Each structure stands twice: as C-alpha cells, then as structure tokens.
Amino acid sequence: MSIVREYDNFLELRKQETSNFLWISKKWNPQIAFKQGSTRPSPQYHKDAVLNSPKIQDLLEQISLKTNVPKVELEHQVKDILDEIGYEKKLKVIRWLGLILTKICLTVLSGIYVNVEQVEQIKNQMGNCPVIFVPTHRSYGDFIMMSYLSFQYDIEIPAIAAGMDFFGMWGMGTLLRDTGAFFMRRSYNDDSLYWTTFKQYIYQLVSKGDLPIEFFIEGTRSRSNKSLTPKYGLLTMVLKPFFFSQVPDIQFVPIGFSYDRILEESLFAFELLGVPKPKETTSGFFKSMKILKENFGNIYIHMDKPISAKEFFGSKLDRSVHNLTPLHKQEVTEDEKTLLPPLAYEILNRQQKVLVTTVFNLVSLVLNNNLAYETELLSMEELACDVKWIREILRSLGGFTHTTNIERSIDDCLKTHKNLVYLNRKGKLKLVRNPISQGEINHKKLKGHYLSDDTMTYSVPFVTLQIYINPILHYFIDIDIILVILDTRPMNEDELFESYCFLRCLFSREFITFAPKDKTAFNAAMNDAISLNLVNLNNGKYQLANNKKLGMLIVNTFYTFYVSFFATLLILERLPSVVDEKSILANVQKLLEDAIVDKHKEFIHPYSLNLDTLANCLNSLVDEKVLQKTRRDNVNAYEINKIKLKDVKDNFARYMTRCSIEERCQIINKIHLQNKL
C-alpha cells in the first residue's frame, strides 16, 4: 500500500451546492455490477425464480411427501420466507433518505473523505461479473455510508445483507428493505426450509442479479473497533455460483470505514464490559438521533482494489468437479471450503491495511500510555510532539494518517471527543469521568461478573479510549510479541521464533492472523523492530535495543491483553474441568476488578475486563485443543484439558513476571455465584 493516498471530501460538494434537493433528485442511471439479459431483474423476479428453482421445488416435494402437507401450502411458506428475506428497491425512499442524510451529515460531520480515483476505477470495471462490497463493520454508519457513497458516484445501490435484529426496529426494517437490504435470521436452528430458501436467494442474487452485494465478513459489528475472525456462512453462499461456474468470476472489494468518532462508542464500551446490548428499538434510534447534535468529525472511506476470486483461487480450484451431476443436487465441496479461509483473511488484511488512521487514534495511543503508565500528565505541546513522533513510526509500518496540519487536527479531534478527553485547569489532558449508576440490573442478562458502579465509572472512559487505539494495533502486535519475549532474555532466532509462534497462536483471534506460524510475518516484524532500533543482534543473539521510549509504548499498550489472557489461564487452572462459559467470564472479571480496585499494588488497565478479549482467549484455547467447547441448552460450556492448560499457563507466565494478579486469585464458589445471579 503506497503511503501517498488521495481522498476527496464529497461532503464539500453538498456544502457548496445551492440545493441538496436538486442533487438528490438527479437523473439516476447507475453502473450495475453484472449485466443480465435484455431486461433488468426486479426484486419480485428474484423471489419467483427462487420459488421456482429446482432446488426449492425438489425440497418442497420431499417435505410434502414426508409430512403430507400439500405442496401449495409449502409454497406459501416459502413465499412468506422470501418476503421476510427479500430486498426491495424504491428510488423515492432512497432519495428522501439521501436528502435527510445529507442534512444530518452537513450538521454533524466535517467531511466524508473517499479515495475517488479507485472508486471510479472500480465503477468502470463493473458490469461483467458479480461485485461484492466487503466493508469493515464497526458502526451502523457503515452500510448507510456505503449506500450514500454509491449514490454519490452513480453506482447501483448494493443489496445489503442485514441481520433480522434490525427488522425489530419499527419502521426501520421497511426503510432499510426499500433501500436494498435483505434480511438474515441470526438463530442457528435447523429450519431447513428457511435456510435452503435463504441460500437459494443468495445464489439467485449473485448469479442472476445485477446489483452489487454488500456483506460483512466478520458477521457482526465489531465492538472493539478491531477486526474479528471471519465468518464463512455468507462467503460460502456468495461463492457457490462461482464454484458452480454460474458466473465468470466474483470481484470482492475490501472497504475500510474509519470514523473520527464512532456513533456507538459508549454503547460499545458498555457491551465490552458485559452490560447486555439493549434491543435495537426505534426509540433507541431516536435517542441516537439526539447525539447527532454533536460533532463527529470526519469519516474516511477507502475502497481497495478488487480481489478476483478466479485469480485468487487460480489452479487450486477445479470447477469441473460439478460437471457430472445436476447443479441443484450439489453443494459446495469440502475441498472448496478449504479455499475460503485464505480469501477471507486476505479480505480482512486488506481492510485493515486500507483503513485510514485518524489523528485521534494516535492521540489515544499516546494519551492512554500516559494516563496508565506515566506519572506526569501530558500538556498539549507534549501530546502534539508525541503524536508527530508516533505518526512517523506508523508511516514506516505502512499506516496512513489523514491530516494536513497535525496541530489543527489534534485540536479538532479533541473538540470532537470533548465528552471523553478534556484539558484540566493546569492545561493537562485527562479523561472525562461521568458517574455511572447502573440502577436495577437483571443479573441474568449479564454475561459475566456484576461490576460495581465505581468500577464502571472508572472503566468506561478507559475502555472508550481503548476503542480508538485498537484499529492500529495490528501494525504493532508482531513487534510487541518480539519485545515481550526478548524482555525475558536475549536469544537466538530459532528460540525467538518458537516463542513467537506460541504467543502469536494464542493471540491469533485477538489480533487476527491466518498463519500465526508464518515466518514471513515474523521476519517482517524483525526487520521493522531492528530498523526502529527496538532490537539488535549481539553475538548471534537478539536483544532489546535502545529505543526504550517506543519499546515501552508498545509493550504498555498491549499489556492489558496479556493481563486478560493471564487472568483467564489462572482462573481456568482453578476451575473444575467441566465448566460453563459464564462462570469463567465472571471469575476472570471478578479477579480483574479486584486487581483494578487495588490501585496501590499495580495498575491494571480496565480494558482487561472486556469480554471480547476473554472470549477470544477461550476460542484460541479451543483452537489449541486446551479447551473443548460444547453447547447445551443455549449455554456454552468447556471441558478443560488440565495438562495442556498447565503447559500453556506456565509458558505464558514467563512473560508475566511483573504481574501480581496470581496472588489474589481465588475462585468464587459456584454456589455463591449462583446465589448472586
């Protein structure tokens, strides 16, 4: 990725024009993704085609025979399902929403920056095969902006895969549907009629539709503002027509959305700490409309070069395996499924690489380090100095920060985030701390431990700040691991790489990587660490070098993740060998809360409480076969392999010598826990 990037602010155009209405009512003749036949397929055409497909018809005949339900009745069921799923396209609605959105954006945003040149290139290449937009998903803003951007650049508004939970919002479901959203149930039941219909609908949209399709490869909004491990369900469905040679190719366009300020930041902070997500309600939506009176700075959208599925799979894919049986009798093969993870991770990596770093990301990194691990608070000048310094380092690692004048950008972003950061009377930067009262809380809805109001009051600002650090951590994680290892003692490359693999595997879900044991990533990180003077070679052994300031910053920043992992390992060690997920999470959070409260002993970062990281740790341990996951009655439980766990814990403890939490580690009695619930 070249460091020179050009972005145009298309909100500027809206600001300058005399009438937004004229723009929104412009002649609409958009570029479509995949030209079909002589007439453009309508939403209803797709539904009819799904119903009449041999796949669905065969299934209905079978069910009808088995259950004695007349086929006509089953067809009605399918029609209902299709009406629940299917997108609509109402240009009028799109235009009105567009107008409202324009007004809102003009009020609360300073700019919407887009890499127009690439967008135009993508647009020019569209027309010959399905195009799939795959944006990062870190805010509801993502798909609204994606459609808005499409309208701006005369690209057909994509059909968007949305979760059914949206539909619960009164009126919103219909609005979204009218602008091209289609809906997918979240529950993973075995309603085969529903899922066969849904899959066939996707097959239809990809192979016979002409709209771009948009979906989120992480499956859900990331609350942590970091990339999540990919989900393969929709990706498999989208690729099926290509595997079956029903389309010539599929172009995946990775897209990175970054926000100076995320609409849902406080909501996310709560959720990360385990306060359950409030149901999406329209009144909730209107509440969020209130905060639209505030300033949200800029939004940066980067569309990356498309990834051609055909090129990506190359000769690894043999599509002729589907030649000998009718296509509707076939499913994606196991061989084909093994091709998905590399593609999914490639998309995620590209998303991460193209994401624009905001100045506030850098401010948060510096400020967090200061507040957590330094004794003197920062002045504005010191902050600016460090932000400039870290920006250069990030640039050398391939990151791109959007700013023309860093001092002004810092001022701007502090204004945008005045709810989080303020200058005290002495001119030093501090976090805004608003007392939090949780009131009556239904303990059953908690995912983990009940955190006290004090803990919440203290933690929420830190967690919110961390949300803005998280998107740039992938630039540093490999270096951090190397530094942490070398902090124990100097060692040769083989030893170093072995330890690196251990930690990288453990963190492979927290900081997503497809190949944690990949030497090329390690080598790249080593080169960076050496050229940044973090590490040097002495007598055939690598050791820490002189750039202590950067070294400290990196290690400090990641320390919270180590603490979370360590606490999880400690708790698992002490729990019985079969245990439910909630007990684990509650115990870990309890342990950490106590440690956080006891500030004299050691500073424990409140972000270590976040359930995302704890869940990632558990999943990594499942990957490593330390845990075995089972699901019964909608409850996750784990069987712990204590021998393997001890190995992992002892190995990990080598990097946690400074950490004191083991001393205070006790298990909340199971009965006591249940009483509390």
Next chain:
Amino acid sequence: MGENSQKNQLNGPIIVNSVVPKNRQELIKWNGWGYNDSKFVIKGGSEVYFSGRRYPIGEQRLPHIYGWVKDVFDVDLSTAVPKKFNDLPDEKAYPNLNVTPEILEKISHFNISFSTKVIDRVIRAHGQTLHEIYTLQNSVFPRIPDVVIWPTCHEDVVKIVNFCHENNIVIIPYGGGTAVSGAPECPPDEQRTIVSLDTSQMNRILWLDKENLVGCFESGIVGQDLERELKVLGFTTGHEPDSYEFSSLGGWIATRASGMKKNVYGNIEDLLVHVKMVTPRGTLEKSCQAPRLSCGPDFNHLVLGSEGSLGVITEVVLKIRPLPKCQKYGSIVFPSFEKGVEFMREVAKRRWQPASIRLMDNDQFKFALILKPESSYFAHALDAIKKFYVTTIKGFDPNRMCVMTLLFEADEKQVETNEKNLYDLCKTFGGFPAGETNGERGYMLTFVIAYIRDLGLQFEVVAESFETSCPWDRAVTLVRNVKHVVADECRLLGITRFLINCRVTQTYDAGCVIYFYLAFNHRNVGDPVRLHGRLETRAREEIVSSGGSVSHHHGVGKLRRKWYGSTVSEAGVGLYMAAKRQLDPKNIFATDNLVTQAKL
C-alpha cells in the same frame, strides 16, 4: 472434372470424378482456406469484394466490411499494406528427405502412385488450424512427410500398411485436409520415415442398395462429390458438415464429425452401418450389414474418433435417404441471446427441431449484416434496422437482439406444420419470424465465413473457431464465462482489438452445441500463434470448468490432447492404449493424436 460421372457405368462401382484434383493446389489454396478463385479482395483502396461465382455473394461489392474492420480491429484497409507471405515451397525450403533409396525402390514396385516432391509433402503436412496456416504463410514446418502415396483401393492400403509395419515406417492418413485439431501434423521428433497416405484417389461408390437404403463408399470421397453423385440417383446421406466441400468420408469417421442437418439424418455415427479399417494386425470389420448388433462392445465406436491413430479407414457403408421433397429456410429474431436459448431448449424438449436450427449471438448477428452486399453505408443499414425494430417492435435492443436460422427438409406438409409450430411457439419467448432470406443468408455465411480469416491474416488479424457441447442448463453461463475469460486474457496480453462471438449450432435432447469465433489484431502485441494458443487454452479451460466438453465434432488431435485424460478417465486412457498396442504394436500410426507418443 466434377460433373456427374455415372453415364457410362451400368454396373459395378461408380468411378467418381472428384472436384478436387490429385494435385490439390490446382484448385485449392495451398496456404489458406478453400478454392483459389474464391477470396475476399480489396479493389481500389477500400472496396471489398468476394471473388468468383461459386457463392451467392461472389463478385459483389461488400461495402460494410471496410468500416467494420476499422471499427473492430482498427485496420484501415485503404492504407494498410497486405503482408507478404512465403512463396510456394520448393525443394530448397525442405532439404531433408528421411527415406532410404531401398524403401523408395520397394514402394515403386507396388504400382501405387507416390511422390517425394516437397510441394506434395507440404500440402499434406497440415490441417487448417491457425497455427498450421500461419506456419505455411510465414515459416516452415519442423517436420513434413517424406513420401506421399495415393492408394486407389482397400487392397492397396493393405499392401502399404503391411509394408510399413514390416519396415517400421510411419503412416499418417490424409483425407480432405480440413482438420482443425492438428491431427495431420507430423510429430516433429519422429525419426522414422513418414508416409502420408492420401485417400483422395480411393473415392469410388462401390455399390448402392436402394432396398435397404445403404451405400458402400470408399473413404476418400469428399462431401460434395458424394452428394452430387447421390443426388443424380435421387438420394442424399444428409451429412453436411460446414467443411463438406472438401472434407472426406474417412475424415468424418476418424473425427466423429457432425452435420448441420443431423436432426433429420443423424450424425456420422448414426449414419454409419459398417466400416473397414486396415491395421497392422489385419482389417477390422464385421460379418454382416445388420442395422444394429448386440454383440459385445461396438467396434464401430473404436474406429469413430480414432483420428488416424489405429489404422486406415477404407470402405464405409452409410445410410442413404431419398432426396427431400421440400427444402425451405426460415429465421426468427429474439430480443436476447438468453431468450433464444430458452426457445431452442423448448423446441428440443418437444423434439420439434427442423433439419437445422441455429442461434447467432448479437455479435454474429451484426457480423452477418456486415457481409450484406448492399450499397448503403453500414451505419445506415444498422440505423435502419434499429429504427425498424425499436419503433415497430418495441423493446428490441439492437445491441442484444439475436437471430435464429432454420432449415426445413421434409415433405411440404411436414415442413408447413413444422414452420407453423415454431413460429407460433417463438412468440412465447418474445421472438418473431424474420423471413426466409435472412435464414438462407445465414447458412450461406457458414461457408463464406471460413474465407475471411485469409483476409485478416494479411493485415495482422488472426482468427480461429472452436466448439463445445454442454447440457442445456449450462449453455448461457458457459458462453458468458468464455467471453469473460477471453476478454480478461486479452486485457492481460495487451490485446485491445478483439472479437469473441458465438452461435448455438445444434440441439440434442440433453444439451446443445456452441461454436465460438475468436479474432484479434496482434499488431505490436507479439507472436499471434502463441497469443492465440494461450487464449484458446484459457477459453477451453473455462469451457471445461463450465460444464462443456473438450469437443463436439472437431476432435482432439494434438490441440486438445491436454484434456483427453481428464475427459475419459485414467481407465479410459488405459483402454485406448491397450487397443492401440493391440492394433498397432509398433506405433506406425504415430500421429501423436489423443495421447502423446511418450505414453504409448
């Protein structure tokens, strides 16, 4: 030559005076397609004509070609200088002759005509692929036959095959020379003497059996001779591949050819009742002329598609039919290719196919207009059509519409019913009848289109066709995928001026046949043969990935060998090789077709 030659023959075989002389080059281009007198010529700067009076568009101005060539290929025919090609090769061009005087001496004792002249040998060293024609025009073949021999009957062939087997001499059978698979080419590394066995002088009609409606023909007879002679007697085989003016009966069998009118008469395997093939282990034949046998695997099917690798086909019993009472053309236009295919599928479902039914895609439809001998300017013509369709029949996009051509052959009444059925049905698919003339022109173009490559080659435009067969439900996507892959690959190769279009040429109960045309301007891009090879390979890979076959009727030869194994399975390759070793233990039919010699 070429007139009916049956006047003085009351009994016994009919000696056929072939249109094609023994010295083929006297009638047929030695370095291009078809008759010497028939070609596209440029007169007075930018006027394009088709010369000769053999085809209906002969000696007529074709005013639309100039603009079309400019638009599509960026070639200005008025200023571009035609490329200079090789002269007719003489002995200096091919100084090597890999045959001993002793062998030649022995051959001369057979009293069978033979030649070692370079011109005879070069002419029989190739078929009609782009690679072969380009080599003829611009360079030399790495290997050509050493001796050309012209047997005149089955017994001659037996003598030659036995002799070659004893002396370990390679035989490459040669029929009409129209192969488009590289089949007649000599393997470049062959160290043994290579004899080209030209069957053209073995072209008698041995007998006709009007009671059972079969005839016995020698394998060297070419299509137009066969049909002309049968016509006099009131019969036809109905086998009419696009190459039938020049291709031979033996070649049809050896490649599993398909005729345009197969819906009425059947493909070559349906017409074939009995065949003799001379092999080093004796003649493979059957004991009776029964219409069908249940007697183990049918070895007719070992001969069909053998591509000269197992032996020489000498005598063939084919079905014949009385000439149809009525022959009529027709055409239907459709709003889109997809609609046309849907219609064809429905016609096949109902088994309503006339003798021939073909669907041209939009590009071919436009191309057909280009070859219209009219004085008005092309854009004019297209505009008029545009106007007509857009105003008169709403919703027809001139950049999407397609035309289907039809040929009916039957009793008048049957033709009438068939026509009515089709013209009624087509309305359901948004089509409407577009007249006989359009249909007739469509079929005429089939023959003329083969000549246009020679025009292109003079101006750095190369062209080739390839075909496949696939299940009905894969047809539209296969076409779309292939066009996409060709466009993609052209972009990668830096080819900016290209054309890829297709037509659906045959229908079956279970699928159809798709015929592609590919052409591109290779100016400043690189070696056209290499570029084309890559494009065609990528296209074929895409075909196979999209559910299509390696070939419907062109055969495998050397060009598509790569896909033989995956098409017939490992066990299949083993079976073929076992047959090969049994029939030809020394591999004297070292054609290198289907499976490479390295594996034999």
